[in-house]
Amino acid sequence: MFSRVLKPVAGVAVQNGAKNFSTTSQKNFKVVVAGAAGGIGQPLALLLKQNPLVTRLALYDIAPVTPGVGVDLSHMDTPAKVSGHKGPEELPAAIKDADVVVIPAGVPRKPGMTRDDLFNTNASIVRDIAASIAQNAPKAIVAIITNPVNSMVPIASEVLKKAGVYDPARVLGVTTLDVVRAAAFIGEINGVDPRSVTIPVIGGHSGVTIIPVLSQSQPAVKLSDQAKIKALTERIQEAGTEVVKAKAGGGSATLSMAYAGARLTGSVLRGLKGESNVVECAYVKSDLTEAAYFANPVVLGKNGVEKNLGYGKLNEFEQQLLKAAIPELLKNIKTGEDFAKK
Numbered sequence: 001m002f003s004r005v006l007k008p009v010a011g012v013a014v015q016n017g018a019k020n021f022s023t024t025s026q027k028n029f030k031v032v033v034a035g036a037a038g039g040i041g042q043p044l045a046l047l048l049k050q051n052p053l054v055t056r057l058a059l060y061d062i063a064p065v066t067p068g069v070g071v072d073l074s075h076m077d078t079p080a081k082v083s084g085h086k087g088p089e090e091l092p093a094a095i096k097d098a099d100v101v102v103i104p105a106g107v108p109r110k111p112g113m114t115r116d117d118l119f120n121t122n123a124s125i126v127r128d129i130a131a132s133i134a135q136n137a138p139k140a141i142v143a144i145i146t147n148p149v150n151s152m153v154p155i156a157s158e159v160l161k162k163a164g165v166y167d168p169a170r171v172l173g174v175t176t177l178d179v180v181r182a183a184a185f186i187g188e189i190n191g192v193d194p195r196s197v198t199i200p201v202i203g204g205h206s207g208v209t210i211i212p213v214l215s216q217s218q219p220a221v222k223l224s225d226q227a228k229i230k231a232l233t234e235r236i237q238e239a240g241t242e243v244v245k246a247k248a249g250g251g252s253a254t255l256s257m258a259y260a261g262a263r264l265t266g267s268v269l270r271g272l273k274g275e276s277n278v279v280e281c282a283y284v285k286s287d288l289t290e291a292a293y294f295a296n297p298v299v300l301g302k303n304g305v306e307k308n309l310g311y312g313k314l315n316e317f318e319q320q321l322l323k324a325a326i327p328e329l330l331k332n333i334k335t336g337e338d339f340a341k342k
């Protein structure tokens with residue numbers, strides 16, 4: 001069951017979950033990457049192949065190269081057994097008995113597009129993968145990278161609900177890249193190792209729904225005036241677009257996303273293994289605000305989301321950001337739910 005949602009607490013610290021992969025694995029985990037041949041999928045698989053908690057790594061994609069990506073990774077001298085699965089007929093075998101399914105399947109943005117512009121293509125991709133999870137690994141933790149995340153998580157949740165296997169503690173939208181970026185930028189400003197920065201980013205994963213809670217940064221952000229805080233906030237909100245523009249038609253963030261996805265997956269596995277105090281921001285089923293799904297720090301445990309830590313105290317500027325985010329989130333969630341209910 002989804003754990004009770006706690007009242008927002010002040011000054012929530014977000015651990016840098018990827019830093020310490022355990023070397024004494026107490027359990028063997030099967031992880032599936034759905035969309036494994038893509039810009040995110042391949043480096044994500046490369047990173048997961050190095051995680052000692054992963055003993056089976058199943059790569060799924062519709063691209064013909066997928067089995068070859070599997071063969072390539074299988075030559076690495078790390079324990080995880082790799083399998084490659086190509087096309088919908090091989091989806092059930094890929095998903096079967098998975099502990100975690102990470103989904104970066106779907107199209108990325110090109111300059112001038114919003115994440116919402118990806119909805120029409122990506123909605124059915126996520127729906128079909130979720131349907132296979134319902135049949136073949138109903139207890140798996142599902143981590144959705146595919147955009148628009150704000151709408152894809154409601155789609156997967158509705159599909160699992162229809163199949164009678166929905167557990168809100170097991171469906172996460174991956175917002176880790178927002179946290180990673182916020183820490184990178186703050187590290188640069190403060191002149192410290194970004195891995196020593198803890199910063200919650202709450203709300204969702206697009207434009208105004210991305211709310212970096214800079215007032216809770218540890219260490220405090222060394223910016224003197226509000227105009228600079230506003231500019232940093234906007235940079236974090238638009239960081240995805242910064243990459244899309246820089247790649248000039250060649251796609252969106254892939255390598256930093258693979259890093260962030262491997263960190264989130266590693267944290268999910270550490271929670272499943274029974275490690276305590278594993279905290280990450282993720283976009284989850286929520287009753288903290290009007291929005292039925294909301295991102296903020298959560299504790300990951302043996303059944304997925306063990307505890308929702310809330311979003312703590314927001315200053316006046318951050319409260320305004322939250323106010324701006326909610327209508328957009330409500331719209332994105334409705335779009336996803338309406339699609340899934342069709």
Ligand SMILES: NC(=O)C1=CN([C@@H]2O[C@H](COP(=O)(O)OP(=O)(O)OC[C@H]3O[C@@H](n4cnc5c(N)ncnc54)[C@H](O)[C@@H]3O)[C@@H](O)[C@H]2O)C=CC1
Nearest residue numbers: 035037038039040061062105106107108145146147177257
């Ligand atoms: N949550 C986040 O922070 C981020 C999300 N993204 C999103 O991740 C998604 C993937 O991005 P990239 O890897 O750059 O795209 P990509 O185009 O390089 O790779 C996508 C892969 O999905 C595969 N695919 C397409 N339809 C499929 C299906 N029905 N079943 C299985 N696989 C299928 C393609 O064959 C391709 O290999 C995009 O929607 C992008 O917007 C990207 C960056 C950050």
Ligand SMILES: O=C([O-])CC(=O)C(=O)O
Nearest residue numbers: 109147177240241252253
């Ligand atoms: O911006 C995009 O389209 C990809 C993405 O979600 C990100 O980089 O945050």
